[in-house]
Amino acid sequence: EPPGPSIVTSEIPGPKSRELKKQLGEIQNSDAVQFFVDYNKSRGNYICDVDGNTFLDVFNQISSMPLGYNHPALLKAIQDPNNLATFANRPALGALPPVDFVESLHTALLSVAPPGLKQLLTMACGSCSNENAYKAVCMWYMKGKRDGREPNEEELKSVMINKTPGCPQLAFLSFMGGFHGRTFGTLSTTHTKPLHKLDIPAFDWPVAHFPKYKYPLENHVRENSEEDEKCLAEVEDLIEQGSRNGKPIVGLVVEPIQAEGGDNHASDEFFRNLRKITTKKGVAFIVDEVQTGGGPTGKFWAHEHWNLDNPPDIVTFSKKMLTGGFYHKEEFRPKEAYRIYNTWLGDPAKLILLKEVIKVVKKEDLLTNIATAGSQLLKGLQQFEQKHSHLIFNARGRGTFCALDFVDAAARDRALKALHMKGIHCGGCGSKSLRIRTALTFQVSHVNIFLDRLSQVLNEG
Amino acid sequence: EPPGPSIVTSEIPGPKSRELKKQLGEIQNSDAVQFFVDYNKSRGNYICDVDGNTFLDVFNQISSMPLGYNHPALLKAIQDPNNLATFANRPALGALPPVDFVESLHTALLSVAPPGLKQLLTMACGSCSNENAYKAVCMWYMKGKRDGREPNEEELKSVMINKTPGCPQLAFLSFMGGFHGRTFGTLSTTHTKPLHKLDIPAFDWPVAHFPKYKYPLENHVRENSEEDEKCLAEVEDLIEQGSRNGKPIVGLVVEPIQAEGGDNHASDEFFRNLRKITTKKGVAFIVDEVQTGGGPTGKFWAHEHWNLDNPPDIVTFSKKMLTGGFYHKEEFRPKEAYRIYNTWLGDPAKLILLKEVIKVVKKEDLLTNIATAGSQLLKGLQQFEQKHSHLIFNARGRGTFCALDFVDAAARDRALKALHMKGIHCGGCGSKSLRIRTALTFQVSHVNIFLDRLSQVLNEG
Numbered sequence A, B: 001e002p003p004g005p006s007i008v009t010s011e012i013p014g015p016k017s018r019e020l021k022k023q024l025g026e027i028q029n030s031d032a033v034q035f036f037v038d039y040n041k042s043r044g045n046y047i048c049d050v051d052g053n054t055f056l057d058v059f060n061q062i063s064s065m066p067l068g069y070n071h072p073a074l075l076k077a078i079q080d081p082n083n084l085a086t087f088a089n090r091p092a093l094g095a096l097p098p099v100d101f102v103e104s105l106h107t108a109l110l111s112v113a114p115p116g117l118k119q120l121l122t123m124a125c126g127s128c129s130n131e132n133a134y135k136a137v138c139m140w141y142m143k144g145k146r147d148g149r150e151p152n153e154e155e156l157k158s159v160m161i162n163k164t165p166g167c168p169q170l171a172f173l174s175f176m177g178g179f180h181g182r183t184f185g186t187l188s189t190t191h192t193k194p195l196h197k198l199d200i201p202a203f204d205w206p207v208a209h210f211p212k213y214k215y216p217l218e219n220h221v222r223e224n225s226e227e228d229e230k231c232l233a234e235v236e237d238l239i240e241q242g243s244r245n246g247k248p249i250v251g252l253v254v255e256p257i258q259a260e261g262g263d264n265h266a267s268d269e270f271f272r273n274l275r276k277i278t279t280k281k282g283v284a285f286i287v288d289e290v291q292t293g294g295g296p297t298g299k300f301w302a303h304e305h306w307n308l309d310n311p312p313d314i315v316t317f318s319k320k321m322l323t324g325g326f327y328h329k330e331e332f333r334p335k336e337a338y339r340i341y342n343t344w345l346g347d348p349a350k351l352i353l354l355k356e357v358i359k360v361v362k363k364e365d366l367l368t369n370i371a372t373a374g375s376q377l378l379k380g381l382q383q384f385e386q387k388h389s390h391l392i393f394n395a396r397g398r399g400t401f402c403a404l405d406f407v408d409a410a411a412r413d414r415a416l417k418a419l420h421m422k423g424i425h426c427g428g429c430g431s432k433s434l435r436i437r438t439a440l441t442f443q444v445s446h447v448n449i450f451l452d453r454l455s456q457v458l459n460e461g
C-alpha cells in the first residue's frame, strides 16, 4: 500500500481519462465515468488512475470492495491451480453444482449467516437478490392463502396471460428514500431520485415515510421518537388499507441505513417496532443489506445492532459479499423445484473469493478494526460540524459507514471535487450528502489522512 | 478430451451426488439438481460427475458454455498475471472503468456486433439485459412523446410514488411460449409454464400467439404460411388495441427460436414481417438472443438468418457470451447519466474470457463447424423420426440448435433418463421436447456418438 495519496495532474479526470471517456462515449453514455482506473497498480485502500494519480479510496466501488484492491489472499486464491476450473467453467448452479458447492455455502455464507436464518439462495447481484426475495414472499403468502389446496384451472390459465387470479395483486411496502434496485419489481420499491424511475411503468405499490431525525440525536430525543411513532403509525395504516382494497401488502422492505437515498438513519427502536408490526400483521419483513452487509457498520450485518427477538424473515445481500443472494426463514423456502431459478444462480468463482474474504475478516478481526476506525472517524466529523456549522451538519454513522450533509448539492459537489484534488476519492448520496464507504481494512491511520484532507477542504470552502 | 462417454454407476445420480444433494437440501430446495460435477476433470464436450461418470454434454449448462469445459485458451487467460487484477477487483463499471475497458468492448463485443448496431451496454445476466433493454425502450418512447420538453413537476412528483404520469402505463408485447427472464418485468413477458409465473404480480401486458407449424415444413407450406399471417394480424391488432386503450405497446420482444418454450421455430419471412409491422407502428423491435446468440445456429446471431433490411432496434445477449448486455440503435441511447445504471454493470473478468472465446471462434472457424455438424445432426434426427414415427416427430433446428418432440412428457423424460445411462447429458424444454445445445466445438465425430446412443434408446423404447 502506498504511504499516502498523490496527485500529479492539474485536473481530475486527467488527460488520459478524458481521452478514454471520449472514446467510451462513442459506444455508450459515459457521463457518469469519474476516471479510468489502473487496477493493476491500485493497492489496499488506494486507487490509482491511468494518469498516475493515487487516491485514498473512501468510496470503494460503491461500497463493494471488502478488502480494498489486490488483497494478497485474493490474488493467491485466483492463482491457486485448484481453483482454475471454477474460474473457467461457470455452472448452471441449480442443475449441475460443483462438488464443493455445499462446503462453499457453509464456509463462505452460512458461517456468517444472520442470527436465526439457516436457509439460503445465491444470486448474481443486488437487484436479482431482491427480486427473488419478493417472489419468495409472494409464493409464501399465496401458499398460505391456498392452505394446502393445489392451484386450480383458472389460476393456471390466467397466469399465462398476466391476469388474476394466477397473477394476484399483491403489494410490497417500501420507504421514501429507499433504494432496492432498478429492475421493474425492485424499482417499484425504490424512491430515491425521479430520474431513477421516470418513464418506467411501476406496480401501484404504496410508499411510507422514513423517519427524518433532528441532529445531534441526544438533543432531540423527544422529537425524534415522535417522528418514529408517526412513521410506524403510517406503516400500520397502509397495511390495513391494503387489506381493505384487496391489494394486500405481503412484504415490507427496508434498508438498515438508507444509503443511496442520503444515508438516512433510524433508531434501533424504530426497527424493532417495524419487526413487531410486520409479525402482528403477517407481513414478511425483508431487510435489504446489499449496502450495509458484510461488516462496514462494525457488525457483520447492520440489523444485528437492533437486537431483535424475532429475526427478519429475509435478509438480502450483494456488493461486499461479492455474490448476491438472500438468507431466509424455513417458511419462505419454495416447495417446488424451478420456482426460484435462473441459469446461473450466482457464480462459484465469487464464492471462492468470498471464502478468502471471510477468512481474513475473522483472522484479522476486521469488525473490531472498523468499529475502532469508525468511532475515530465520526468523532472527527462531529468536531468539523461544530467548527463549520454554516457549511456542514448531521454527521452520522455506524462503523465507518458515515456521512454528513452540506448546505446544498452545489457545496457538496464542490467538496467532492476539492477532495479529489487532495487525493481523496469519495462519493455523494441523496441530494446533498457526502458518504464514506471504506474497505474493512481501513484503519485509524487512514482515518487521520482523510480527516486532514477534509479539514483542509472545509477551511478553504 | 476423453475418447467417449463412460458410465460406471448403476443409477444417475450416483451415490456421491445423491448424498451431496441431500446435504444441499438442508440449505435450499435441491430438487432441480441433476448431479454434482467435477469441473476439474470435465474436458471439452465431456462433463464428469463426482461418481466417476463421463457424459457427452449436449446441454452445456443451459447452453451457456461456448467452448466446452476447461478450454486451454481460457485456462491460459486466467493464469496470465496481466489479468490477475481484473479477477481480483470487480469495478463499478459505470463510474470507474479499467484502463482497457474501451479496448475490451471493441475486441470482445463490437467485433461481433449484429449488423447495423454500434451502441452497447454490458449487464450481468439475461434478466437484467432484458429488463434494461425494456427500460431503454420506455425512455426512448417517452422522450419522443415529450418532444424536447423537460419533465414537468407533476411527472417528477408522481414518479416517486409509482403513479402516472411519471410512471406511465406502457406495455410490451410478447409471445405465448416466449421466455425472457424471471424478474418482475421480464416475467410479465415470459409465458412458458404456469409454475414460472404463479403467485407473482404481473404487469397487465398483452400476449400474442407464436406460429405453430406442421412438420416436415416442405409438406405444409400453405398451412404454415397461413399460420404466419394469422399471428402477424394478431400482433397488429394488439398494437392497435393498445393505442386505443391508452396502454400503448412500446416494444415487442421475441426470441429467434423460442427455447425454454419448446424450441418453437418461425419462418424468416415471419420475422421480416414482424420487423416491418413494428417499424410501421413505431414499436421497438427487441430480439432476445440470450439463448440463440454466440454461434449455436451457425451464424453468430440467429437473427442474421432473416436477412433484415432494417436491423432490430435492440439485441440482448448473455449465456454463451459470458457477460450479459444489449446492442442497440443510436436512438435508444439514454441521454442522461445514471438512467441505465447499476453497481457493477457486468464484469470485466467475463470480458477477458469472452475475448478469448471470440478469438478461438474466429481462428478455428467454429461457425462453419457448427453449420456442418448441425446439418449432420439434423439429417440424423430426421432419419430417426421416419423410422420411429410413433414415438418422435418435428425434428427441427438450425446449426446444432436442434430439437425433436416426443409423443408426451413421460416418453421424453424416459428418453432423457435412458440417454443419461448411455453417457449422454441432454435437456428437455417445453412440455415434451428434447433439446440439443452443444458447445461450438461440437464436431461431426460427436454428432455420431450422440446419434448412435439416441438410436439405441429409440430402438429400446
Ligand code: FES
Binding pocket: A124, A125, A126, A127, A128, A129, A183, B124, B125, B126, B127, B128, B129, B183
Ligand atoms: S439481475 Fe442480477 S445479475 Fe442480472
